[in-house]
Amino acid sequence: xxxxxxxxxxxxxxxxxxxxxxxxxxxxxxxxxxxxxxxxxxxxxxxxxxxxxxxxxxxxxxxxxxxxxxxxxxxxxxxxxxxxxxxxxxxxxxxxxxxxxxxxxxxxxxxxxxxxxxxxxxxxxxxxxxxxxxxxxxxxxxxxxxxxxxxxxxxxxxxxxxxxxxxxxxxxxxxxxxxxxxxxxxxxxxxxxxxxxxxxxxxxxxxxxxxxxxxxxxxxxxxxxxxxxxxxxxxxxxxxxxxxxxxxxxxxxxxxxxxxxxxxxxxxxxxxxxxxxxxxxxxxxxxxxxxxxxxxxxxxxxxxxxxxxxxxxxxxxxxxxxxxxxxxxxxxxxxxxxxxxxxxxxxxxxxxxxxxxxxxxxxxxxxxxxxxxxxxxxxxxxxxxxxxxxxxxxxxxxxxxxxxxxxxxxxxxxxxxxxxxxxxxxxxxxxxxxxxxxxxxxxxxxxxxxxxxxxxxxxxxxxxxxxxxxxxxxxxxxxxxxxxxxxxxxxxxxxxxxxxxxxxxxxxxxxxxxxxxxxxxxxxxxxxxxxxxxx
Ligand code: HEM
Numbered sequence: 001x002x003x004x005x006x007x008x009x010x011x012x013x014x015x016x017x018x019x020x021x022x023x024x025x026x027x028x029x030x031x032x033x034x035x036x037x038x039x040x041x042x043x044x045x046x047x048x049x050x051x052x053x054x055x056x057x058x059x060x061x062x063x064x065x066x067x068x069x070x071x072x073x074x075x076x077x078x079x080x081x082x083x084x085x086x087x088x089x090x091x092x093x094x095x096x097x098x099x100x101x102x103x104x105x106x107x108x109x110x111x112x113x114x115x116x117x118x119x120x121x122x123x124x125x126x127x128x129x130x131x132x133x134x135x136x137x138x139x140x141x142x143x144x145x146x147x148x149x150x151x152x153x154x155x156x157x158x159x160x161x162x163x164x165x166x167x168x169x170x171x172x173x174x175x176x177x178x179x180x181x182x183x184x185x186x187x188x189x190x191x192x193x194x195x196x197x198x199x200x201x202x203x204x205x206x207x208x209x210x211x212x213x214x215x216x217x218x219x220x221x222x223x224x225x226x227x228x229x230x231x232x233x234x235x236x237x238x239x240x241x242x243x244x245x246x247x248x249x250x251x252x253x254x255x256x257x258x259x260x261x262x263x264x265x266x267x268x269x270x271x272x273x274x275x276x277x278x279x280x281x282x283x284x285x286x287x288x289x290x291x292x293x294x295x296x297x298x299x300x301x302x303x304x305x306x307x308x309x310x311x312x313x314x315x316x317x318x319x320x321x322x323x324x325x326x327x328x329x330x331x332x333x334x335x336x337x338x339x340x341x342x343x344x345x346x347x348x349x350x351x352x353x354x355x356x357x358x359x360x361x362x363x364x365x366x367x368x369x370x371x372x373x374x375x376x377x378x379x380x381x382x383x384x385x386x387x388x389x390x391x392x393x394x395x396x397x398x399x400x401x402x403x404x405x406x407x408x409x410x411x412x413x414x415x416x417x418x419x420x421x422x423x424x425x426x427x428x429x430x431x432x433x434x435x436x437x438x439x440x441x442x443x444x445x446x447x448x449x450x451x452x453x454x455x456x457x458x459x460x461x462x463x464x465x466x467x468x469x470x471x472x473x474x475x476x477x478x479x480x481x482x483x484x485x486x487x488x489x490x491x492x493x494x495x496x497x498x499x500x501x502x503x504x505x506x507x508x509x510x511x512x513x514x515x516x517x518x519x520x521x522x523x524x525x526x527x528x529x530x531x532x533x534x535x
Contacts (some may be wrong), residue, residue: 001181004097005081005103007381008134009321015325015376026056066331067366068117071162072128076210076263080268080319082133082280088314091231091284092223094343095425096135097314105134106317107377109333110210110266114165119175120259122251124205124471129237130335131317134381137425141339142235143359147204148216150300151196153446155354161186161193178322184479191449194495195301197455198470201471203245203464210266211276212244218353219337220297220304222345223284224430232285232297232347234304236311237278247467253420267322275320281311295452296445298349302452329377333497334363345430353372368392385414450494457496469499473506485509 004446024032032053039051047054069075081103088097096104112119113127121428127146132139152161164186167173174180187193199205207213215237223231245252254261269276283304285297295302323329336359337352363372369392372378387403402410417426460468472492476485485507492500493511500511 002348004136005105008079008105008107011379011381012376015328021402022425026053027060045244066368069111069366070362071113072111072130073117074115074119074121075084075109075128075330076266077109077323077333078266078276079105079323080106080275080317082131082315082317084315085313088223089225091227091233092343094135094140094223094341095137096133096140096341097343102136104136105381106319107134107329107333108317108319109330109335110262115175115234121262122206122246122255122259124200124251124475126200126205127207127210127213129213131215131237132333132335132339132343136382137341138382138427139339139378139380140341140344141335141337142217143335143355143438144215144217144235144237146200146207146213146215147196148214148218148234148236148303149195149199149452150218150277150351151193152190152351153192153299153301153442154350155352155358156350157190157232158351158354158358161190168445181244181479181481181484183392184476184484184488185481188484188491191420191491191494192446193299194449194491195453195456198453198468198495201475202456202460202468203247204243205471206246206248206251207262208244209241209269210262211269212239212241213240214243215278218300219349220285221352222347223282224343228428228431230287230345230430230432232287232290234283234285234309236283237317238281238283238311238313240277240279240316248470263517266319270319275318277316277318279313280315280317281313283309283311285309289330295448296443298347299446300349300351301449304453311483328375332367332372332375333377334359334367334372336363340427342425342427348434371395378512387414450491453495456497469502469506472503476503476507482509 021530026032026470035053035057038054039048040046041048050053083103084097084100084162086100088094092098096102109128109130111130112123112125113128114123114125115123128144129146130141130143132141152158163169164182166174168180168182187197215235217235220232220234223233225231258264268278283306285304290297293304293308297304307476336356337346338356338360340346346356364370367375370388371391371393373380373384374393374395387405389398389403400413402413405416409411416421457465457468476488479485486509489500489504489507489509489511492503493514497511497514504511
């Protein structure tokens with residue numbers, strides 16, 4: 001057994017600042033005589049500008065806040081480690097997935113999506129489940145959610161979706177994701193949201209605990225092995241404590257009593273040594289099967305039913321250490337779907353492709369420029385050598401007379417695999433033949449917006465169905481515009497007529513008869529399959 005799990009902890013130790021028993025200084029290290037009285041002319045006279053200690057304190061206070069994340073602003077983090085059960089070398093050359101003796105350090109951030117940093121934990125919303133693996137080959141980020149499907153298929157709609165979900169722009173109400181006209185207007189205009197809508201109104205949207213929550217990579221990614229062969233892969237986190245939710249009545253009480261309910265639960269469990277664990281599972285699909293499904297593998301509004309492709313457990317993650325400083329670690333951590341290591345690659349999922357751009361772009365502003373990968377929580381344990389230079393908040397003192405590659409002047413310059421001739425452990429983009437016309441048009445294989453929503457509905461127990469109907473009645477009951485409610489009910493008819501009728505009745509409406517044109521296609525592989533079930 002190696003001690004790799006401690007590599008990140010050891011790296012972080014050099015940044016610790018121990019305040020206990022130390023003497024007060026300015027930021028310049030000058031000892032301070034008095035921190036309560038500003039420098040003034042006489043005991044009741046004006047304050048002097050030359051009081052650098054006063055000015056420093058006020059300036060530093062004025063600049064304490066950085067922008068909160070544009071989504072997933074409220075989060076809680078914890079450190080841990082991941083260990084693979086057996087080598088996956090047949091599918092991937094990712095080092096941390098091939099060596100069962102290796103304990104790879106991780107940092108996980110759980111979050112809600114819509115609310116601001118100070119909002120309550122127990123709202124009806126998606127939960128983020130983002131994991132940073134500090135591997136020996138560099139950082140790998142699995143930036144997932146607790147629901148396996150997303151509301152939209154194409155990243156170009158993300159701004160629209162988030163604006164519809166967030167508080168309405170005129171009065172900033174409602175604070176967290178819940179019923180309002182803009183969200184349900186977006187839903188009725190975009191039927192691809194229907195599968196997600198079912199998850200959002202199910203008990204899955206109010207987890208009992210982060211420790212009892214599943215996680216999903218959502219997109220189809222690609223494993224690549226040492227021979228360059230690709231295999232499609234979907235990632236699943238399954239909590240060993242099982243998946244448990246709150247019911248709405250509990251939420252109403254808990255939210256007032258303790259808005260930090262999930263955050264506190266995670267923190268306290270780790271403090272008392274009840275370390276939460278998740279098994280990582282994968283669904284593997286050979287590339288030759290890409291077109292053998294009646295949905296598109298590149299469509300993030302779809303699952304691959306577990307009855308069609310079983311989830312294979314491949315390893316376990318344990319979270320065993322709380323952060324020491326919320327801002328330094330949980331707030332400054334920066335995840336990005338584009339952070340991949342050799343052996344893990346992307347697919348042409350149009351949502352994933354947009355994400356690969358978005359995270360780095362937003363972090364450039366959120367974390368103040370291009371050097372945020374040097375912030376301790378973001379630093380890889382793998383060595384970093386390149387000719388990227390300067391910029392705001394540069395912490396490194398690079399040692400070289402050149403800063404370009406290739407060069408013939410300084411022998412110590414970093415060399416790419418091609419220059420050095422050593423290609424071991426290099427990231428090579430997957431070779432995929434792509435050709436076609438430049439068009440703004442999605443494949444018909446993305447058109448079924450109802451089939452898997454029906455699949456989800458049919459997979460529920462009676463009491464789960466009751467909760468979902470009650471949630472939709474509550475949510476739509478808070479929508480002001482009658483035509484929006486009617487349109488949503490029309491969509492629900494395509495999911496299940498019984499569901500639509502019950503919701504309509506609760507809203508004082510009538511569900512239209514079935515037989516209205518359905519954009520969905522029949523789904524033989526799905527008809528005998530269920531949505532992912534609680535573990
Ligand atoms: C956070 C964009 C889809 C999961 C964020 C952030 C942005 C963003 C800008 C804030 C990042 C930061 O400030 O550090 C997008 C875009 C998407 C998209 C453009 C679609 C086109 C998704 C999907 C998932 C997801 C499909 C789940 C599979 C997360 C998580 C976080 C996050 C977990 C929080 C990360 C953290 O804890 O710091 N997203 N997102 N997002 N997103 Fe997305």
